[in-house]
Structure formats: C-alpha cells, structure tokens
Amino acid sequence: MKIAKVLCMVGGSxxxxxxxxxxLQEKAILMARPMLKEAVGEIYRNLLxxxxxxxxxxCSSGPNTFAVLSEVIKMVSNQCQGVGQQVPEIQFFLNDLPNNDFNSIFQSLDHVDQTLTAEKDTISVPHFVVGLPGSFYGRLFPRQSVHFFHSSYSITWISQVPKEIEDNRNGMPLNKGNIYIGRTSPPVVVQLYQEQFHRDFSHFLKLRFDELVPCGQMLLSFTVRNKKGILDGEQSTIFGIVTDSLDSMVREGIIEEEKLDTFNLPFYAPSTEEVVAIVTLQGLFEIISFKTFVSNFDPFDDLDDHAEFDNVQSGTNCAKVMRSVLEPMIACHFGSAIVDDLFSRFAINVAKHLLKEKLKIFVLCLSLKRK
Ligand SMILES: C[S@@+](CC[C@H](N)C(=O)[O-])C[C@H]1O[C@@H](n2cnc3c(N)ncnc32)[C@H](O)[C@@H]1O
Structure with a gap:
C-alpha cells in the first residue's frame, strides 16, 4: 500500500x-493550549x-487546522502587547500528504482572517499561509529555517505498514484476521509495528532537528497506549471492533476473506514510556514538559463513567469519528460499496461494547526544544 496515495481524512465539509x-481531535488541541502558549511565548521572548x-x-482540513493557526497568531499578538516589542511577521506552512483536501483550507482562509480581525484586544499580526504537500517522514524545509513545529493526532500514522506484514508470503498472512495489533496477532507482528514506529519517530526527530533553528520548539500531541498489555491497548480494542465488523461481512460473503487478511493499518500507538525513551536516547531534543489526558472515544460523551448514557447514540457518534478517518483507506482496499454497511455495523458493535465498558483515548502532549 502506498501510504501517500491512500492516507487522507474524508475531505470537504x-x-x-x-x-x-x-x-475528538479538537479536544487534544484544547488540552495542549497551555503548552502551546508556553512554547510560542518562549520562542518569541528568547529568539525575537x-x-x-x-x-x-x-494539518488535515477543517476547524482544527484553523484553531492551531488562530491560536498561534493570538498568542504572538498577546506577547507583543506584553513586552511592547515589534510585531513579527508569521509564515505558516500547513503540511499534509498530497491527497489532503488543501482546497477546502484555502477556500476558508478569508473567513479565518475576518474572524481574527474582528477579535477585540488583539494586535494584528501579518501572516502568510501556504499549503505544503509532502510526507513529514522526509525533509520539508531548508536547514535551520523553522521556529516552531506543531503536530496533533498525526505522528501515530507510520510511514508504511511493516513490509513483512504486508508481504503475505506463500498466501499465509502474518496478521491473519486483524487490521492492527489485535488479540490474535503473533508476537512478531507486535515487534514489527513497534520497530517501524521507533525507526519512523527517530527519523522524524532527526529531520525536525535539522529544520529547526537552534532552540526552536516542537509541540506534538498524539494517541498513546495506556494499558500495559500491548495486545489489548485502547487502540487495539477500537480497531478490533472495526475488524469484527469487517469479519461479519466476510462471513456473510460480502467481502472476501483474503481482502480482510491483507488489510493492515499504517498506525502504531506507543506507550508514553516508549516515546520518552526514544527522545532521550536520540538526545537531539530537551523534553520541556509532557502530560497525558484521557477522553471518551465518543467526543460528545463527557459524562462520568457511571452516569446513564445512550449507548446507541454513542455508537453512532463513534462511527462518525472512525468513518471520517478510515473511509478513504477502506474504500481504496475494499471498494466504496461496503462503506455505509461497514460503519453501520461498527456503530452497532460499539453500542454493544459500551454496555460493558466505555472506549477511551489517551493523548500525550509533548513539548520539545531543539538542543
Ligand atoms: C487525524 S488527522 C489530524 C488532523 C489535525 N491535525 C487535527 O488535529 O485534527 C491526521 C493527519 O495526518 C496526516 N498524515 C499522516 N501521515 C502523514 C505524513 N507522513 N506526512 C504528512 N501528513 C501525514 C493525515 O493525512 C491526516 O490528515
């Protein structure tokens, strides 16, 4: 599977x-806001x-793309008011893979500018926004040219499904019946996913180190695995429900078994300890701070775990989140005809699961400074 060709979120509005x-992803941006403020403030004060x-x-497309952009502009504006310094010009690069819906972003930029201009008590900050298609697992910028990198909910997408898992030698799929690390995945599959993430994340850090100015900063938020057991981590449970939904379609002859056996997600949710160990071992960045927060997978469910809730509605909400992320990849591998059916089944299966326990997402926000 060529990731750059198939990995994108559902575009448009x-x-x-x-x-x-x-x-759901917006919650990570809100939780990381104090760390964003710290990072932007420090860059402004120290590097001027x-x-x-x-x-x-x-960056994908939609309100979250603009939330980050607007937050940074507002924070720089506040800093300028605080220290009475000259207002800098900001050059924004919005990066994603080439299939991302960049047109939607460009079409909404005027509206974002108007909203910012209408904000009270903010100094206007000249800013210039460009789209930057390309993989963040390759160089994107000239050396020492960037002051701040932000990335949210993105770097758990690895650069490729580990080759050995995809190769499917002798018609014996290594990760049979799973689309990610699942309860029946053999240890070698876990190891291959883990090694791929370690290689990718180390490489990502080295690339960003080259591109950042000295003392430049980076704020990364991404899903992590909280449970100790790797086979039943939170993401394994959620993707396991997608697998069960696909499997029921195999049993009904709607999709071929071979199709399910050869579909694996280019994704890995590390533990916080794994991430900290990679950053520390590599030694290119100082960890300024990190924090983890948890939310329900249903973004509209902010209730206490023991409060009464509508599990059927919640299943539908979770299916919408999952579909907006997986549909392009699913359609590319299985064909678009199965998409409605698959996510209806997923909604029902989630609703059933929620009667046992709520689905949780843990997010790590990690603030790093280039040494
Ligand atoms: C879940 S979306 C997150 C979007 C947005 N940052 C947010 O917080 O809502 C993940 C995005 O990462 C992008 N992505 C994944 N791998 C990438 C890569 N190697 N290079 C650039 N973008 C990538 C995907 O295309 C997708 O748009």
Whole structure:
C-alpha cells in the first residue's frame, strides 16, 4: 500500500467529512493550549524573530487546522502587547500528504482572517499561509529555517505498514484476521509495528532537528497506549471492533476473506514510556514538559463513567469519528460499496461494547526544544 496515495481524512465539509467530525481531535488541541502558549511565548521572548516560521504537520482540513493557526497568531499578538516589542511577521506552512483536501483550507482562509480581525484586544499580526504537500517522514524545509513545529493526532500514522506484514508470503498472512495489533496477532507482528514506529519517530526527530533553528520548539500531541498489555491497548480494542465488523461481512460473503487478511493499518500507538525513551536516547531534543489526558472515544460523551448514557447514540457518534478517518483507506482496499454497511455495523458493535465498558483515548502532549 502506498501510504501517500491512500492516507487522507474524508475531505470537504459534508456530513461524513473530517471537518464535520473532528471534535475528538479538537479536544487534544484544547488540552495542549497551555503548552502551546508556553512554547510560542518562549520562542518569541528568547529568539525575537522578525519573521517567525511555523508549521503544522498533518494539518488535515477543517476547524482544527484553523484553531492551531488562530491560536498561534493570538498568542504572538498577546506577547507583543506584553513586552511592547515589534510585531513579527508569521509564515505558516500547513503540511499534509498530497491527497489532503488543501482546497477546502484555502477556500476558508478569508473567513479565518475576518474572524481574527474582528477579535477585540488583539494586535494584528501579518501572516502568510501556504499549503505544503509532502510526507513529514522526509525533509520539508531548508536547514535551520523553522521556529516552531506543531503536530496533533498525526505522528501515530507510520510511514508504511511493516513490509513483512504486508508481504503475505506463500498466501499465509502474518496478521491473519486483524487490521492492527489485535488479540490474535503473533508476537512478531507486535515487534514489527513497534520497530517501524521507533525507526519512523527517530527519523522524524532527526529531520525536525535539522529544520529547526537552534532552540526552536516542537509541540506534538498524539494517541498513546495506556494499558500495559500491548495486545489489548485502547487502540487495539477500537480497531478490533472495526475488524469484527469487517469479519461479519466476510462471513456473510460480502467481502472476501483474503481482502480482510491483507488489510493492515499504517498506525502504531506507543506507550508514553516508549516515546520518552526514544527522545532521550536520540538526545537531539530537551523534553520541556509532557502530560497525558484521557477522553471518551465518543467526543460528545463527557459524562462520568457511571452516569446513564445512550449507548446507541454513542455508537453512532463513534462511527462518525472512525468513518471520517478510515473511509478513504477502506474504500481504496475494499471498494466504496461496503462503506455505509461497514460503519453501520461498527456503530452497532460499539453500542454493544459500551454496555460493558466505555472506549477511551489517551493523548500525550509533548513539548520539545531543539538542543
Ligand atoms: C487525524 S488527522 C489530524 C488532523 C489535525 N491535525 C487535527 O488535529 O485534527 C491526521 C493527519 O495526518 C496526516 N498524515 C499522516 N501521515 C502523514 C505524513 N507522513 N506526512 C504528512 N501528513 C501525514 C493525515 O493525512 C491526516 O490528515
């Protein structure tokens, strides 16, 4: 599977789009806001750039893309008021893979500017926004040219499904019956996913180290695995329900078994300990701070775990989140005809699961400074 060709969220602003269904991911941006403020403030005070270069890696399209952009502008504006310094110009790069819906972003930029201009008590900050298609597992910028990198909910997408898992030698799929690390995945599958993430994340850090100015900063938020057991981590449980939904379609002859056996997600949710160990071992960045927070997978469920809730509605909400993320990949591998059916089954299966326990998402926000 060529990741750059198939990995993207559902574009546009329709009912199933990522833009209309990214409230879960918005929570990470809100939780990380104090760390964003710290990082932008420190860059502004310590480096006093006349031109500040900021990049959002894996920006997708929709309100979250603009939330990051607007937050940074407002924070720079506040800093300028605080210290009475000259207002810098900001160059924004919005990066994602080439299939991302960049057009939607460009079409909404005027509206974002108008909203910012209408804000009270903010100094206007000249800013210039460009889209930057390309993989963040390759170089994106000239050496030492960026002051701040932001990335939210993106770097758990690894650069490829580990080759050995995809190769399917002798018709014996290594990860039979699973689309990610699942309860029946053999240890070698876990190891291969883990090694792929370690290689990718180390490489990502080295690339960003080269591109950042000295003392430049980076704020990364992404899903992590909280449970000790790797086979039943939170993401394994959630993707396990997608697997069960696909499997029921195999049993009914709607999709071929071979199709399910050869579909694996280019994704890995590490533990916080794994992430900290990689950053520390590599030694290119100082960890300024990190924190983990948890939310329900249903973005509209902020209730206490023991409070009464509507599990059927919650299943539907979770299916919308999942569809907005997985639909392009599912459609590419299985064909678009199965998509409605699959996510209806997923909604029902989630509703059943929620009667036992709520689905949780843990997010790590990690603030790093280039040494
Ligand atoms: C779940 S979305 C997150 C979007 C947005 N940052 C947010 O917080 O709502 C993940 C995004 O990362 C992008 N992505 C994944 N791998 C990438 C890569 N190697 N290079 C650039 N973008 C990538 C995907 O295309 C997708 O748009």
């Amino acid at each position: 329709g009912e199933t789009s990522y833009a209309a269904n990214s409230k 750039p006349e031109k500040m270069v900021v990049a959002d890696l894996g």
